[in-house]
Amino acid sequence: MKSDFDNWSDIRVFLAVMRTGSTLAASSELGIAQPTVARRIDALEHVLGLVLFERDTRGFRPTQNAHLLRDEAERMESAALSFAEKASTLRRPRPIRITAFAANLSGRSTDIFNDFSARHPEIEFEFLPGARVFDLMAGEADIALRLAWTQPDPELVCRKVSTAQFTMFCAASYAERHGFPASPQELKDHKILALRHDAITPRIYKWLRQQVPEERIYQKFSEASLRDAAVRTGQGVGLMNVRMAESDVKNGTLIRCFDPPEALNVPHLILISPDAYRRREVRTFVKFFAPRYAAIYK
Amino acid sequence: MKSDFDNWSDIRVFLAVMRTGSTLAASSELGIAQPTVARRIDALEHVLGLVLFERDTRGFRPTQNAHLLRDEAERMESAALSFAEKASTLRRPRPIRITAFAANLSGRSTDIFNDFSARHPEIEFEFLPGARVFDLMAGEADIALRLAWTQPDPELVCRKVSTAQFTMFCAASYAERHGFPASPQELKDHKILALRHDAITPRIYKWLRQQVPEERIYQKFSEASLRDAAVRTGQGVGLMNVRMAESDVKNGTLIRCFDPPEALNVPHLILISPDAYRRREVRTFVKFFAPRYAAIYK
DNA sequence: AAATCGCTCTTCATTTTTGTAGAACAGCAC
DNA sequence: GTGCTGTTCTACAAAAATGAAGAGCGATTT
Numbered sequence: 001m002k003s004d005f006d007n008w009s010d011i012r013v014f015l016a017v018m019r020t021g022s023t024l025a026a027s028s029e030l031g032i033a034q035p036t037v038a039r040r041i042d043a044l045e046h047v048l049g050l051v052l053f054e055r056d057t058r059g060f061r062p063t064q065n066a067h068l069l070r071d072e073a074e075r076m077e078s079a080a081l082s083f084a085e086k087a088s089t090l091r092r093p094r095p096i097r098i099t100a101f102a103a104n105l106s107g108r109s110t111d112i113f114n115d116f117s118a119r120h121p122e123i124e125f126e127f128l129p130g131a132r133v134f135d136l137m138a139g140e141a142d143i144a145l146r147l148a149w150t151q152p153d154p155e156l157v158c159r160k161v162s163t164a165q166f167t168m169f170c171a172a173s174y175a176e177r178h179g180f181p182a183s184p185q186e187l188k189d190h191k192i193l194a195l196r197h198d199a200i201t202p203r204i205y206k207w208l209r210q211q212v213p214e215e216r217i218y219q220k221f222s223e224a225s226l227r228d229a230a231v232r233t234g235q236g237v238g239l240m241n242v243r244m245a246e247s248d249v250k251n252g253t254l255i256r257c258f259d260p261p262e263a264l265n266v267p268h269l270i271l272i273s274p275d276a277y278r279r280r281e282v283r284t285f286v287k288f289f290a291p292r293y294a295a296i297y298k
Numbered sequence: 299m300k301s302d303f304d305n306w307s308d309i310r311v312f313l314a315v316m317r318t319g320s321t322l323a324a325s326s327e328l329g330i331a332q333p334t335v336a337r338r339i340d341a342l343e344h345v346l347g348l349v350l351f352e353r354d355t356r357g358f359r360p361t362q363n364a365h366l367l368r369d370e371a372e373r374m375e376s377a378a379l380s381f382a383e384k385a386s387t388l389r390r391p392r393p394i395r396i397t398a399f400a401a402n403l404s405g406r407s408t409d410i411f412n413d414f415s416a417r418h419p420e421i422e423f424e425f426l427p428g429a430r431v432f433d434l435m436a437g438e439a440d441i442a443l444r445l446a447w448t449q450p451d452p453e454l455v456c457r458k459v460s461t462a463q464f465t466m467f468c469a470a471s472y473a474e475r476h477g478f479p480a481s482p483q484e485l486k487d488h489k490i491l492a493l494r495h496d497a498i499t500p501r502i503y504k505w506l507r508q509q510v511p512e513e514r515i516y517q518k519f520s521e522a523s524l525r526d527a528a529v530r531t532g533q534g535v536g537l538m539n540v541r542m543a544e545s546d547v548k549n550g551t552l553i554r555c556f557d558p559p560e561a562l563n564v565p566h567l568i569l570i571s572p573d574a575y576r577r578r579e580v581r582t583f584v585k586f587f588a589p590r591y592a593a594i595y596k
Numbered sequence: 597a598a599a600t601c602g603c604t605c606t607t608c609a610t611t612t613t614t615g616t617a618g619a620a621c622a623g624c625a626c
Numbered sequence: 627g628t629g630c631t632g633t634t635c636t637a638c639a640a641a642a643a644t645g646a647a648g649a650g651c652g653a654t655t656t
Contacts, residue, residue: 008306076377
């Protein structure tokens, strides 16, 4: 037998009458009309099957039943207040959490953040740099700047920045000593520096194995930046993001071995969790950031 | 700034949609129409200023905000359930608590209780015998059988049983040794046994002092039954309820000194707290008990 | 490829709830 | 006493919420 007590709002009315001692006073406290208050109390008494107030011309006086229910009613009120409080917290602006490779959050990107912060000083950021893939759908971060090796969740809001290209690079010093592979076929004669098993993308690993026997691949780097440093110091050849290597190629530190193979192209995306995208400040930020960020990557 | 969140019932709807994942399923769980569920959610989102669900053709999927509010909503639900539970406890029959002098709950009265219990075995009693005056308005007891020395609260439901009469009695053995006071005027030559200062009724004390100098009044009894026992064993003369002494007079143990003075008459009442009188079983009991109890006192 | 299922939305008539206005009444101050 | 204040009712009109029916839409099954 289910209880018929389904109009929880009547508890508010009950408490107001309890506290003020009259339906008239309660009505002005609640901002509703006096007859409505009286009717809500009638209805409540009816569903509970209890008399809660003694009516007479000088007010509503609580019966013992009413006194005994007061505690429970107040527990309900405080639950309602903390619900509203929590909602109000969620409504307040929170920092925008952005995850990306450290490289994408430094250099020219920082100028974009600075420009944005100058315009919107009230909007704060939280940066989560690193290779770890945060789960945007689970709310671990709001925005991700990522190379989309795997198909992103279709729910995510998605902006394409560029197509990232990868190819082999080696230091000028390395080339002097060992020459350099001018095509994928020649890779097998070189020492290949690569990310560790647990950090390397399956797609890249597969491509590498098609060109080179396993024993030539040195998988000891946990982060791309460590591998890149090793390449720059001439310890071997390594697959690098063309954009990341660009300035080193220009100043002669690095040599680009051959044109980026199509198979290694990957979209560079801005991903936004739909929950975050619902926040005004996040949309404002994305609108500002996306074109400028894309411009960096031509 | 007061929150606009005033329709607490919307939390029920919120939880139902949260649990079932669709407004249609929630509507059948709640026993209301599907469009109503959707409208309640819209309204809730609007007053909270938060998006709670992602709508599409296959249902309502909770956003992160909804997930974060779920705990608070459930706290509210459990408060509502315990409110309903408490109400249901109050609705259940409880024992009828009766307070009276022990003498009024024994003897012929017990027959009335037995007869009533035979007819209504489901109705239980709790007896609170003794001189202590329980506060019926505060809910300390439901029914009192009392001599109304003081004006009872006008809110109390009240039935008159009889006019109790008091006068002086002494044991036959006492009369043999000292004679007995045949009028109030003669009392000053006797030893008067009376209740202690903290137990005696002001009205009686005043009357006694009008007849007798203070030093003749022995106020050492905390209970009427102790004083009566002392009178019966011939230790002095004492004011007793005429009805209580009746059988002892008939069998010659006690002597009624003189006719009961009008000034000591006091109404004997059945008093019922208005809260208790609202309970059906209490009314049933009073209807049965009152005439039979009054019959005992002629 | 078509049919079905389980949803959401929209519309509109109906029902329910609410508010307004005023009568009646007790307590209190003058 | 008389008038004032604070209260509860009642009646009726206005406003709001609700439900029923049906269109539309994906996903899934046949």
